Amino acid sequence: MKVEDLVAIDIHTHAEVSCRQEPDPYWTPFEEAAGKYFKVGKRPTIAETIAHYRKHKIGLVMFTVDTEAEIGNRRIANDEIADAARDNADMMIAFASIDPHKGRLGAREAEDLIKGGIVKGFKFHPTCQGFYPNDRMAYQLYEVIAHYKMPAIFHTGHSGIGTGMRGGGGMRLKYSQPIHVDDVAVDFPDMTIILAHPSWPWTDEALSMALHKPNVYIDLSGWMPKYFPPQIVQYANSQLRTKMLFGSDFPLIPPERWLAQFTEVGFKPEVHDLIMKQNAMRVLGLAA
Structure with missing residues (x-):
């Protein structure tokens, strides 16, 4: 990344529409429910997303979410995002998503992607992937990530996926209670862990973990700052000033709207650049 040319780095953006494969209709009801919850319509393609961020001079970390086992929809290939x-x-970094239910084959995929030299981290969504983060099933995948000193983002708290659907679309919120990631932070102390979103209704758990564990960070995606x-x-503004990261959850929240509101809700001016860019540079290995 040419970080000097960027006003911010968004560490949480989604690839939702492939440029290489047709959308999977099995995902449609989940997409429509999330769109209603976040008040968004048609999703942009990967190429359109990159163009949007380039226009606003914002760097981005992009990933898909592999929910093939729990939801059953075909994922966007990690290779498409890596390419x-x-x-x-100059302005984009790829994270990969591999469902932990894929076991050793998933661990092999992770290692192959890392050795390809483009993928720089991993994304997990316990609610959508149907697993507790501290389930030993996932540890063989974590071992690969930790060996190569890659960061991992874990969705935490409420999920817009399934909100309003009958039975929540089968999604279980319990999997995304942040305290279940605490065991991972203990067992893999050299793996940088990012707790995605303000983790509501378990916000204080996430804050405690970020205070307690040097390898735990929080990204502020999925919510507009005024909320x-x-x-x-x-x-x-105080003890976690170097542990908070800007993330939008695009395309559900536009990064430029998030950044405009960010300056109006009580964050001290001296932490603005830390949250918008400097902390992410350190987490992503971009700092000098």
């Missing part, structure tokens, strides 16, 4: 990152290396629980702003 896009290779072609836009943040007050303790998020309190700790971002």
Whole structure:
């Protein structure tokens, strides 16, 4: 990344529409429910997403979510996102998503992607993937990630996926209670762990973990800043000033809207650049 040319780095953006494969109709009801919850319509392609971020001079970390085992929809290939990152290396980084239910084959895929030199981290969504993060089933995948010192993002808290659907679309919120990631932080102390979102209704658990574990960070995606629980702003301004990361959850929340509101909700001016860019540079290995 040419970080000097970027106003911010968004560490949480989704690839939702492939440029290489047709959308899977099995995902449609989940997409429609999430769109209603977040008040968004048609999703952009990967190429359109990159163009949007380039226009606003914002760097991005992009990933898909592999939910083939729990939901049953075909994922966007990690290779497609890696190829896009290779072609836009000045402002984009690729993370991969591999469902832990894929076991050793998933661990092999992770190692192959890392050795390809483009993938720089991993994304997990316990609710959509149907597993507790501290389930030993996932540890063979974590071992690969930790061996190569890659960061991993874990969705935490409420999920817009399944919201409003009958039975929540089968999605179980319990899997994304952040305290289940605490065991992972203990067992893999050299793996950087990012707790995605303000983790509501378990916000204080996430804050405690980020205070307690040097390898645990929090990204502020999925919520517009004016809706943040007050303790998020309190700790971002003080003890966790170097542990908070800008993330939008695009295309559900546009990054430019998030950044405009971010300056108006009580974050001190001296932490703005830390949250918008500097902390991400350190997590992503971009800092000098």
